[in-house]
Amino acid sequence: MTSTTLELLQKYSVPGPRYTSYPTAPYFSTTFSEADWVDALSVPAPERDLSLYAHIPFCDSLCYYCGCNMVATRDYSKTQPYLAALEKEMARTAALVDPARVVRQLHWGGGTPTYLNPGDIHRLMEMMRTRFTLADDAEVSCEVDPRELTRGHLEALRTAGFNRLSFGVQDMDPDVQQAVNRVQSEALIRQVLDWSRELGFSSINLDLIVGLPKQTVESFRRTLERVVEWAPDRLAVFAYAHVPWLKKHQNLIHEADLPGSAARLGLQQAVNEMLGAAGYVNIGLDHFARADDELVRAQQNKTLWRNFQGYTTHKDCDILAFGVSSISQTADVYMQNDKNLRRYEDRVSKTGLAVERGIKLSRDDRIRRDAITRVMCDLELDFAAFGSEWGIAFTDYFADALAALAPLAADGLLTVGADRISVTPTGRLFLRNIGMCFDLYLKEAAANKPRYSRTA
Ligand code: SF4
Numbered sequence: 196m197t198s199t200t201l202e203l204l205q206k207y208s209v210p211g212p213r214y215t216s217y218p219t220a221p222y223f224s225t226t227f228s229e230a231d232w233v234d235a236l237s238v239p240a241p242e243r244d245l246s247l248y249a250h251i252p253f254c255d256s257l258c259y260y261c262g263c264n265m266v267a268t269r270d271y272s273k274t275q276p277y278l279a280a281l282e283k284e285m286a287r288t289a290a291l292v293d294p295a296r297v298v299r300q301l302h303w304g305g306g307t308p309t310y311l312n313p314g315d316i317h318r319l320m321e322m323m324r325t326r327f328t329l330a331d332d333a334e335v336s337c338e339v340d341p342r343e344l345t346r347g348h349l350e351a352l353r354t355a356g357f358n359r360l361s362f363g364v365q366d367m368d369p370d371v372q373q374a375v376n377r378v379q380s381e382a383l384i385r386q387v388l389d390w391s392r393e394l395g396f397s398s399i400n401l402d403l404i405v406g407l408p409k410q411t412v413e414s415f416r417r418t419l420e421r422v423v424e425w426a427p428d429r430l431a432v433f434a435y436a437h438v439p440w441l442k443k444h445q446n447l448i449h450e451a452d453l454p455g456s457a458a459r460l461g462l463q464q465a466v467n468e469m470l471g472a473a474g475y476v477n478i479g480l481d482h483f484a485r486a487d488d489e490l491v492r493a494q495q496n497k498t499l500w501r502n503f504q505g506y507t508t509h510k511d512c513d514i515l516a517f518g519v520s521s522i523s524q525t526a527d528v529y530m531q532n533d534k535n536l537r538r539y540e541d542r543v544s545k546t547g548l549a550v551e552r553g554i555k556l557s558r559d560d561r562i563r564r565d566a567i568t569r570v571m572c573d574l575e576l577d578f579a580a581f582g583s584e585w586g587i588a589f590t591d592y593f594a595d596a597l598a599a600l601a602p603l604a605a606d607g608l609l610t611v612g613a614d615r616i617s618v619t620p621t622g623r624l625f626l627r628n629i630g631m632c633f634d635l636y637l638k639e640a641a642a643n644k645p646r647y648s649r650t651a
Pocket residue numbers: 253254256257258260261262263265305306307340363
């Protein structure tokens with residue numbers, strides 16, 4: 196008997212990673228030292244461009260669903276030692292990296308980058324521009340909280356060189372907004388979008404969240420109607436990750452208010468149906484873009500890649516990430532900075548870096564990362580092409596993964612042929628579960644210790 200999608204969601208709802216990296220962050224090791232990171236940065240890699248990230252952890256208030264590394268404060272003076280630490284960290288890092296390498300992507304995330312006032316927005320961008328070589332056509336993007344935002348913030352971002360914005364919208368229903376302590380009106384969102392377009396930002400992304408307390412399919416359809424009217428270029432629709440054992444403030448959300456699996460499926464179906472009808476293409480896990488967007492073209496050309504910022508067209512960039520908790524990445528190393536604000540600042544004041552943990556990837560890690568990424572980005576994997584790229588016989592090398600995939604194939608989530616695996620339309624809801632079949636660390640992990648949010 197064929198399982199319904201709801202039965203499949205219930206069956207496959209297990210803790211699982213989102214694979215913005217492999218190995219995933221819980222497997223980074225504290226034995227990875229500052230010397231290891233200095234070695235990684237010192238490897239000449241002229242063929243690899245750069246992607247810069249700055250983490251601004253400050254927020255005016257706490258959204259109860261928040262899963263980010265953030266500090267809720269109304270004390271603006273806290274930004275000053277933090278900006279000083281960022282400058283020091285950038286200076287030490289830039290001194291280790293070939294100045295001829297070009298920055299193709301630059302992103303500020305948080306927290307709330309627009310917590311910074313317009314003067315400090317210019318100051319931070321200047322720090323980055325004076326130490327790194329930004330390409331004229333670089334993608335320069337910033338996450339924006341519509342609340343507390345002034346036109347002056349947006350003007351500062353635009354004149355500093357930002358060309359893309361990502362707004363946190365999440366849900367427009369007043370009851371949901373109250374339940375998560377993030378109240379923002381339609382008029383406010385409309386206003387900030389109008390300003391952004393007047394100022395000439397070329398790409399606008401809106402973030403939504405499904406699975407929030409008090410959310411119903413009907414209420415979320417109303418949110419989606421508004422969002423479609425606002426006509427963003429891209430949308431990210433994340434599933435709320437309820438992990439109160441990791442994020443204590445999520446205990447402020449009443450579990451009884453959270454939608455159950457049937458409602459979550461209804462929410463997901465409403466997203467797919469309404470965004471599809473409005474002309475958006477589902478890129479894969481959580482992301483949608485207009486049919487003429489470069490992410491869609493990259494998916495068609497099989498050049499799409501996935502990293503800590505989600506889907507990207509810049510596969511071969513090293514990510515240099517600055518700030519508390521941020522994660523950097525070279526071809527075969529991940530490094531995460533200290534996750535505590537005070538310790539981050541202390542460490543940087545001493546050495547210019549704040550390495551907390553990291554990992555040097557083995558060849559097997561890199562092969563498995565590529566396999567997981569191909570499935571997440573291309574929604575298929577060609578055994579011969581993959582095998583020749585890595586010099587392996589795919590079906591032998593991945594005999595373990597193919598065995599683990601067999602029950603998922605039997606449930607219709609993917610097809611496993613003689614020459615390729617292909618994710619089915621139903622399987623798009625289960626990309627994390629499919630990726631998990633390639634994950635050697637999960638197999639070796641201690642049983643029953645929850646490290647991730649549920650996959651569905
Ligand atoms: S604004 Fe963003 S980072 Fe800050 S609390 Fe809300 S969700 Fe978290």
